[in-house]
Amino acid sequence: ETGVTQTPRHLVMGMTNKKSLKCEQHLGHNAMYWYKQSAKKPLELMFVYSLEERVENNSVPSRFSPECPNSSHLFLHLHTLQPEDSALYLCASSQGTGTVTGELFFGEGSRLTVL
Amino acid sequence: GENVEQHPSTLSVQEGDSAVIKCTYSDSASNYFPWYKQELGKRPQLIIDIRSNVGEKKDQRIAVTLNKTAKHFSLHITETQPEDSAVYFCAARIYSGNTPLVFGKGTRLSVIA
Numbered sequence: 149e150t151g152v153t154q155t156p157r158h159l160v161m162g163m164t165n166k167k168s169l170k171c172e173q174h175l176g177h178n179a180m181y182w183y184k185q186s187a188k189k190p191l192e193l194m195f196v197y198s199l200e201e202r203v204e205n206n207s208v209p210s211r212f213s214p215e216c217p218n219s220s221h222l223f224l225h226l227h228t229l230q231p232e233d234s235a236l237y238l239c240a241s242s243q244g245t246g247t248v249t250g251e252l253f254f255g256e257g258s259r260l261t262v263l
Numbered sequence: 264g265e266n267v268e269q270h271p272s273t274l275s276v277q278e279g280d281s282a283v284i285k286c287t288y289s290d291s292a293s294n295y296f297p298w299y300k301q302e303l304g305k306r307p308q309l310i311i312d313i314r315s316n317v318g319e320k321k322d323q324r325i326a327v328t329l330n331k332t333a334k335h336f337s338l339h340i341t342e343t344q345p346e347d348s349a350v351y352f353c354a355a356r357i358y359s360g361n362t363p364l365v366f367g368k369g370t371r372l373s374v375i376a
Contacts, residue, residue, distance in 0.1 A: 152306075181363065190267075191307070191352060191366040238306070251297070252364065254306040 151175040154239050154255035161229065162263050169224040169258045171239030180222040181252065182214060183238040191238070197222060229262045236260075265290045267355050269367025276343050277375050284370045286353035287335040293355040296329060296336045297364070302349045310351075311338070343374045 151174040161167050173180065182194040194208045197216040211233075213225040222239055236257045242250040266289040276282045288296075297312035313320045313327045313336065320327050324343075329336040340347055350371050354364040 190368040193363055193365075196363055250364075251309050251312075252299075252307075254308070256306050 152239060152241055152253050152255040154237075154258050156258060157256060158259045158261075160261045160263065161226070163229060163231075165229075166225070166227040168226065169237055169239075169260075171222040171224075171255055173220055173222075173239075173241040173253070175241055175243075175253060177241035177243050177253070178219050179242045179250070180216060180219070181240040181242075182222065182224050183240060183254075185236040185238055185257070195224075226260075229260075231262050234260055234262045265293055265355055265357055265362075265365040267353060267365050267367040269353050269370055271370060272368065273371045273373070275373045275375060278343060278345060280343055282340040282343055282347070282372055282374075284338045284351055284353070284372070285335060286337070286355075286367050287333075288355040288365075289334070290355070290357055291331070291334060292357045295356040296327070297354050298325075298327060298338050299352045299354065299366075300349045301352065301369075307352060340372075343372075345374050345376050348372055348374045 153172050155170045179198045181196050184192045184194055195214040196203050200216050200219055211228050215223040236259050238257045239255040240252040242252050269286045294315035298310050299307040300310045301307040311322050311325050311327050313329050315331055318329055324341050326339045350369045352369045353367040356364050
């Protein structure tokens with residue numbers, strides 16, 4: 149195990165639902181990330197938190213709302229999503245965003261399907 | 264901002280042959296270049312990385328080369344094995360306070376036994 153766990157692993161939701169993805173890291177890292185991975189697309193960075201403060205928000209629609217209550221937990225709250233939001237959502241952690249080498253440790257991902 | 268291009272998008276090789284994946288980056292300030300491997304249904308994992316103060320780095324059957332002048336770097340896998348089949352992502356990073364990695368689009372490598 150890499151020490152980064154995500155739940156749920158699979159989620160199916162309608163466009164009017166509200167759901168949340170959860171990520172937990174047991175590596176003592178101080179930075180956590182949400183990435184979106186779609187078919188034939190690169191890993192798209194969505195949000196970065198460093199020391200529980202958001203430091204990056206790559207023009208993500210407001211229907212995605214992150215929350216980082218502490219350095220070990222990260223949530224992605226979802227509401228009124230669109231079918232094109234269906235993708236694999238990967239959480240990752242690293243030791244610091246301000247260093248040149250900051251290996252990302254990924255979770256297994258949450259496969260989201262929006263009907 | 265940084266932009267990373269990766270080629271080819273798919274690559275098939277016979278077991279035992281070599282595989283080469285190439286990436287280019289746009290920002291000359293980038294100085295850290297990792298490669299991640301993602302097996303089918305699994306999470307991406309770092310397999311090798313290189314910093315701009317060296318031109319080549321090897322780890323058993325894998326190696327990465329960097330040409331800062333041309334702004335490109337490559338992953339070389341020798342004596343490929345079926346377990347090398349995966350999607351490989353290159354990435355680059357600008358050396359500044361809070362700049363995350365920028366990934367390429369990935370290369371799906373298939374090693375045919």
